[in-house]
Amino acid sequence: xxxxxxxxxxxxxxTTINLLNKIKxxxxxxxxxxxxxxxxxxSYQALKEFEDxxxxxxxxxxxxxxxxxxxxxxxxxxxxxxxxFILIANPDVQFTENVINQMIENTSDDVALIAPLTLDMxxxxxxxxxxxxxxxxxxxxxxxxxxxxxxxxxxxxxDYFQKDICEVGCVQGSFFMINAKNIGDRIYDENxxxxxxxxxxxxxxxxxxLKTILLTNVTYIHAHSASINKTIKSEVNKRxxxxxxxxxxxxxxxxxxxxxxxxxxxxxxxxxxxxxxxxKIFYD
Numbered sequence: 394x395x396x397x398x399x400x401x402x403x404x405x406x407x408t409t410i411n412l413l414n415k416i417k418x419x420x421x422x423x424x425x426x427x428x429x430x431x432x433x434x435x436s437y438q439a440l441k442e443f444e445d446x447x448x449x450x451x452x453x454x455x456x457x458x459x460x461x462x463x464x465x466x467x468x469x470x471x472x473x474x475x476x477x478f479i480l481i482a483n484p485d486v487q488f489t490e491n492v493i494n495q496m497i498e499n500t501s502d503d504v505a506l507i508a509p510l511t512l513d514m515x516x517x518x519x520x521x522x523x524x525x526x527x528x529x530x531x532x533x534x535x536x537x538x539x540x541x542x543x544x545x546x547x548x549x550x551x552d553y554f555q556k557d558i559c560e561v562g563c564v565q566g567s568f569f570m571i572n573a574k575n576i577g578d579r580i581y582d583e584n585x586x587x588x589x590x591x592x593x594x595x596x597x598x599x600x601x602x603l604k605t606i607l608l609t610n611v612t613y614i615h616a617h618s619a620s621i622n623k624t625i626k627s628e629v630n631k632r633x634x635x636x637x638x639x640x641x642x643x644x645x646x647x648x649x650x651x652x653x654x655x656x657x658x659x660x661x662x663x664x665x666x667x668x669x670x671x672x673k674i675f676y677d
Contacts, residue, residue, distance in 0.1 A: 399466035460581025505603035508569035563595035
């Protein structure tokens with residue numbers, strides 16, 4: 394059995410190298426592919442120094458987004474190693490070799506994706522734990538900060554996660570394992586630059602009759618350090634990109650009539666005003 398790992402780097406070789414130092418000795422990992430997503434600093438040169446028989450560093454010719462970079466790594470990994478399973482890991486995660494072993498032991502042929510429970514640096518569960526595959530009503534409820542708070546679209550009840558093994562729609566995308574037999578050379582929607590990649594994966598696998606599994610008794614840590622530097626400008630821009638990606642998700646996976654897409658696009662523009670006003674209140 395072969396297991397490979399894909400790590401996407403962008404302007405943060407230090408964090409990526411820290412992860413490489415922790416996992417390069419894992420016996421379960423046959424190959425680690427680091428994709429430098431056309432960084433603007435010296436990341437590629439720094440990472441190339443870590444190449445050996447297990448670690449391979451490649452560079453994209455452009456920053457095509459999160460999905461584009463990971464797809465590049467998946468394609469390369471399948472070409473050179475043809476693994477049975479592929480780990481997708483953000484550079485700012487921490488996991489043990491036993492976590493990989495637990496995912497292997499709990500997967501099956503009808504499982505496309507399996508993930509452990511995400512913890513923050515303090516050991517608290519990082520929310521959302523998992524969520525349902527988004528449907529049309531969820532676009533309108535989630536896009537509004539107020540409606541999202543009131544109705545909690547796509548959410549499971551707390552009781553749902555009492556089991557050790559939970560079949561879910563979507564999981565957090567910072568660390569998970571996919572069954573390479575159930576995918577081609579790519580899994581990510583490259584029409585989406587950032588955000589909602591996990592929902593795209595959940596919808597794609599659901600449409601194929603494949604399962605997404607969350608292991609609630611197996612954990613990893615996601616540092617998620619970017620959340621420290623929040624400003625009103627960055628948060629408004631984040632919401633804009635997020636809603637653009639959410640709309641693209643519906644365009645790509647539901648194929649609604651043009652009139653529905655136009656209504657959704659108009660709603661997005663209106664609701665961005667609500668988002669901006671509330672974010673200014675929160676951050677002022």
